[in-house]
Amino acid sequence: MASPKVAVVGAGLIGLSTALCVTETCPGCSVTVLSEQFSPDTTSDVAAGMLIPHTYPDTLIHTQKQWFKETFTYLFAISNSAEASEAGIHLISGWQVFKSTPKEELPFWSDIVLGFRPMSQAELQKFPQHRFGQAFTTLKCDCPPYLLWLEKRLKATGAQMFTRKVSDLWELHSEYDIVVNCAGMGARQLLGDKELFPVRGQVLKVHAPWVKNFIRDGDGLTYIYPGIHWVTLGGTREKESWSLSPDPGTTKDIFDRCCSLEPSLQGAQDIEVKVGLRPSRQCVRVQREVLSQGGVKLPVVHNYGHGAGGFSVHRGTAKEAARLVGECVSALQGSSSRAKV
Amino acid sequence: MRVAVIGAGVIGLSSALCIHEQFHSLLPSLELAVYADHFTPHTTSDGAAGLWQPYLSDHGNLQETLWNKETFDYLLRHLHSPAAKDMGLFLISGYNLFTEPVPDPSWRNIVLGFRNLTPKELELFPGYSYGWFNTALMLEGRNYLPWLTNRLTQRGVKFFHKKVESFQEVSGGGVDVVLNCTGMRAGDLQPDPELQPGRGQVIKVLAPWVKHFIITHDLKSGIYNSPYVIPGSELTVLGGIYQHGNWSQEISAKDHQSIWDSCCRLLPALQKAKVVGEWSGLRPARPRVRLERESLGHGQLRAEVIHNYGHGGFGITIHWGCAMAAARLFGNILQEKRQLANPPQPRL
Numbered sequence: 001m002a003s004p005k006v007a008v009v010g011a012g013l014i015g016l017s018t019a020l021c022v023t024e025t026c027p028g029c030s031v032t033v034l035s036e037q038f039s040p041d042t043t044s045d046v047a048a049g050m051l052i053p054h055t056y057p058d059t060l061i062h063t064q065k066q067w068f069k070e071t072f073t074y075l076f077a078i079s080n081s082a083e084a085s086e087a088g089i090h091l092i093s094g095w096q097v098f099k100s101t102p103k104e105e106l107p108f109w110s111d112i113v114l115g116f117r118p119m120s121q122a123e124l125q126k127f128p129q130h131r132f133g134q135a136f137t138t139l140k141c142d143c144p145p146y147l148l149w150l151e152k153r154l155k156a157t158g159a160q161m162f163t164r165k166v167s168d169l170w171e172l173h174s175e176y177d178i179v180v181n182c183a184g185m186g187a188r189q190l191l192g193d194k195e196l197f198p199v200r201g202q203v204l205k206v207h208a209p210w211v212k213n214f215i216r217d218g219d220g221l222t223y224i225y226p227g228i229h230w231v232t233l234g235g236t237r238e239k240e241s242w243s244l245s246p247d248p249g250t251t252k253d254i255f256d257r258c259c260s261l262e263p264s265l266q267g268a269q270d271i272e273v274k275v276g277l278r279p280s281r282q283c284v285r286v287q288r289e290v291l292s293q294g295g296v297k298l299p300v301v302h303n304y305g306h307g308a309g310g311f312s313v314h315r316g317t318a319k320e321a322a323r324l325v326g327e328c329v330s331a332l333q334g335s336s337s338r339a340k341v
Numbered sequence: 342m343r344v345a346v347i348g349a350g351v352i353g354l355s356s357a358l359c360i361h362e363q364f365h366s367l368l369p370s371l372e373l374a375v376y377a378d379h380f381t382p383h384t385t386s387d388g389a390a391g392l393w394q395p396y397l398s399d400h401g402n403l404q405e406t407l408w409n410k411e412t413f414d415y416l417l418r419h420l421h422s423p424a425a426k427d428m429g430l431f432l433i434s435g436y437n438l439f440t441e442p443v444p445d446p447s448w449r450n451i452v453l454g455f456r457n458l459t460p461k462e463l464e465l466f467p468g469y470s471y472g473w474f475n476t477a478l479m480l481e482g483r484n485y486l487p488w489l490t491n492r493l494t495q496r497g498v499k500f501f502h503k504k505v506e507s508f509q510e511v512s513g514g515g516v517d518v519v520l521n522c523t524g525m526r527a528g529d530l531q532p533d534p535e536l537q538p539g540r541g542q543v544i545k546v547l548a549p550w551v552k553h554f555i556i557t558h559d560l561k562s563g564i565y566n567s568p569y570v571i572p573g574s575e576l577t578v579l580g581g582i583y584q585h586g587n588w589s590q591e592i593s594a595k596d597h598q599s600i601w602d603s604c605c606r607l608l609p610a611l612q613k614a615k616v617v618g619e620w621s622g623l624r625p626a627r628p629r630v631r632l633e634r635e636s637l638g639h640g641q642l643r644a645e646v647i648h649n650y651g652h653g654g655f656g657i658t659i660h661w662g663c664a665m666a667a668a669r670l671f672g673n674i675l676q677e678k679r680q681l682a683n684p685p686q687p688r689l
Contacts, residue, residue, distance in 0.1 A: 080465055084610035090550040091465075093434040093476075114462050115474055123453050123476070126420070126432075135454055137434075137462070137474075142550075210431040210574040212552045213476070228550045267426040 004029045004329050007172050009190070010182035010304075011035030011161065012042035013143070016150035017314045018182050018303050021322035023157040026329055031159040032176070034166055036186070039147035043184055046203060046276030047311060048225035048232035049088075049141035050214065051075065052096075053109045054309030058283035061108050067316025069112050074315045075139045088145025088228060093137040094214030095119055097130035097261075102218055105132075109312075113138045127261065130217075140214075141311050142227045166190065170291055173298040178328045180301045180321060185279040187304045193285075196305055198277035200241035202250045204233040204258075206268035215261050220308070222257040224265070231268070233258040237308075239280075246273035281305030284313065286320045288328065299328040342371050342675070345511040347530070348522035349377035349500070351386040351482060351660045352649055354489035356520050359664035360671050361496050368675070375493070376511060378504035381486035385524055386656060388543065388622040390571035390578035391429065391481040392554055393658045396564055399447045402629055406447045408662025413451050415661045416478050429484025429574065434476040435554030436462075438469035443560070445473075452477045466607065469557065477554075480657050481573055505530070508637055512644035518674055519646045520667060524625040527650040533631070536651055539624035540587035541565065542596040543580040544604075548614035551577050557607060565654055568603035576617060579604040583624070583654070590621045627651030632663055634670050645674045 006029045008019040019033050039045055053068050055061075079089040097119070110116040119133035127133065151161065166172065169190060172179050181187060188196045208231045216223040225232040233254055251273050259265045285305045291298040303321035306313065346357045357373055365371050381387050393413055399406045419425055420432065436458065449455045458472040466472070490500070505511055505523075508530055512519050521527060528536055551572045559567040565583035572578075581603055582596050597619065605611050631651045637644050649667045652659055 080609060082609050082612040085548070085550050085613045088550070090552060090610070092552050093474075115456070115459055117456065120454055209549065210426060210429075210479075212431065212433045212572065226552065263421040263423075264425050264431065266423065 004177045004332060005175070006031050006178045006180060006325060007176035008033045008180040008182055009035065009166050009169070010184055010186065011038045012182070012184055013044035013147065013310050013314050014184060014303055014306060014318065015182035016147060016154065017318040018180055018321045019159060020150055020154055020157075021315075021318040022180065022325050023154065023159055025319075025322040025326050029325070029329065031154070031157070033154065033159065033161040034164045035161075036163070036165045038161070038163065039144040039151070042147065043276045043279065044147060044310065045143045046201070046274045047143065048203070048223070048227065048234070049143055049146065049311045050225050051113070051139045051141070051312050052216065053107075053312040054307055055108070056281070056283050056307070056309070064313065065108050065112070067313035067320070068109050069316070070319060071313055071315035072112050072139065075141065079139055083149070085228075086145065087149040088142030090140055090142075090228065091137055092140050092214055092226065093135070094216070095123065095127075095133050095135050096216045096218055097124070097127045097133040098218035099130050101132040110134075110136070129260070140225065140227060145228070169300060170293060170298065173291070173296060177332060178299045178301065178325055180303060180325060182303050184304055184306075185277045187279065187302075196279060196281050197240055198242055199280045199307060200236060200238035200243060200275065200277055201234065202236045202246060202254065202273065202275050204251060204254055205230040205272045205274060206233060206265070207231075207270040208265055208268040210264065211262060217261065222261060224258050224262050230272075233265070242277065244275050244277070246275055278307045279305055280307035284317055286317050286324070288324045299331065301325050301328060342368050342518075343516045344371065344373045344518045344520065344671075345516045346373065346375045346520040346522060347377065347505050347511065348524060348650075349375050349380045349486075350384040350522065350524050351486065351489075351656050352524065352652060352663065353377065353520070353522035354486060354493065355660045355664040356522055356649055356667045357498060358489055358492055359661070359668045360520075361493070361498060363668050364671065364675070365496065373493070373498040374501060375498060376501045376503055376505050378502070380500070380502065381490065382483055384482070384486065385622045385625070386482040386486060388620045389482055389657055390543070390573060390580070391479050391485070391657055392433070392571050393478040393480060394556070395446070395448050395655050395658050396653075397443070397446055397558065405630060405659060408659045408666065409448060409655070410451045411662035411665060412659055413478065416480060420478075424488070427484060428488045429479070429481030431479050431574065432476055433479045433554055433572070434474065436466070436472055436474055436556070438466050438472040438555065438557045440469060440471070440559070442471045479573065482657065508644065508646060512638065516644060517678070518671060519644050521646055521648045522650060524650055524652070524656075525623045527625070527631075527648075536625060536627050537586055538588050539565075539626035539653060540582065540584040540589060540621065541580060541624055541654070542582045542593060542600065542621040543578050543619070544597060544600050544616055545576045545578055545618035545620070546611070546614040546616050548572070548577040548611055550610060551608065555607060557581075568600065568607050570604055570608055570611070577614065579611070585626065588623065590623065592619050592621050624654045625651055625656075626653040630659070630663065632666050634674070647671060
């Protein structure tokens, strides 16, 4: 097989980062990204892009930690380079505060982020409704910049990108040798995976450049994440809600909750409301599969279901998926050389 | 009771406000006037980045450490007030970097969350092997000074744009107390060989992806002669120049290059930052702050002067503690005047 043709379905964070990893691990492959949406219209563009992991109930903690570590290390190097501003990657410090002391005081990722420690009493005074907190420094990926930077890196490798709605993975079997499914929430319709469900999130993006630290309530519902040009205020976690329309009542509720954590936000300007559906699953599906119809086979590598934790593990899962693509390539080359005999 | 304040930088304006807040209700006749040849945005305080951070060592000057603490605590109390944004007041975290271990500073328990840097954090800063992380405050002069001016104007304080050439110029005509907050130019009113310029130069850039202050220290070259990066609410200030005895406020191309090269080496992410301005100013440096009373003149021309100058590169850091100390000195003056007016009656 001369140059295996790989199609990556989806151009959000997972699609683009996986495509890039495939070009890195399988330089002989030609990579094409196919997606209905590109930045700034993907789910990833709505997210704040904070590297604070979400815990998947059915993925091994060891694996989640490995994925997070790989992602953190990769982005840490970019943040400390001349590319940082173009890639939208920057360090940020802040606090995660709890109204009551959490069962698990040391999350699995505490030794991967920087300077993790409990908050002092003096620091907690800023949060009179909260009794316990953790201070640390982590990374943030601003979108669209990060996605656009990934697109630029991809184009430099010769990879192509097309706007195209893929209704069925099988429709790609005649044009491509391997399909990588990074369709996020779209995998629900594409595959009929009932284990994949939306968790609706509404956020506000506001102009408040004096806010330099992140603040997150440990319940995951209220957070303030300062980005390069705006601060993301959140949020909601509405299971099985498919609505992409902003809800004005929710907007006010988010704003009020965030102002109670950071009163200076009252002076925030230019409020923009966005909605995204977190493509949630009990475990991230990073897996090989072979589709076959009438004797024709199509190797597929799945990489979807990252829910609330996409940014935190994206590079780790992209590398894992690229490794699986490598296995598919070997299998194809193995069977084509067997065919020669 | 007429009070003339000379100087409209952070020291002059805050001292005026502190005195007015404390005494106007006790003293309905209190009249304050501020005289200055430069007002915001043209004062030394406007050029400073606005980071609350004292020098590394207080040289055993506990009084100054206390004034620093009073200022920090005062600002922290205002952090959640609706005025904070207008004051240019906000929290900021960041790094102090060294090439060798150093003792903890006098202010380790004043700031929030002070700790040493971990080895992984130090990987960010090649060439530096030791450091601190803490959360402190920013108080941006270009917001704080107009805010102080508004508060004073609301209180009926008058402002006069003039260069005062002598204390007598303002102390005649019924002025009882003069507050000397003239910063670098105090020597023009009364020679003070201990007051020397600590020339600084800064480059202002657009780099909103930088969320931490980073201050490096070279113990051999002295304070502020090593690169620093301080992100403000709109601009990021790059600096690292301290030239003792240099009175020039011209922009030096050599200093510009030195700041730019050293800051980009420190923080490669700055390489793409757009330069939007440059400024040079003189830190009013003195071995210790001059905060004391002096009686000048005789008879009709007698005036009580409260000196409050010589805050070097830590004016914003120490300003409120000094303002309150100046207010206490003012209180002493009032007390003395009342005793003179109403001497204690002998008991029969």
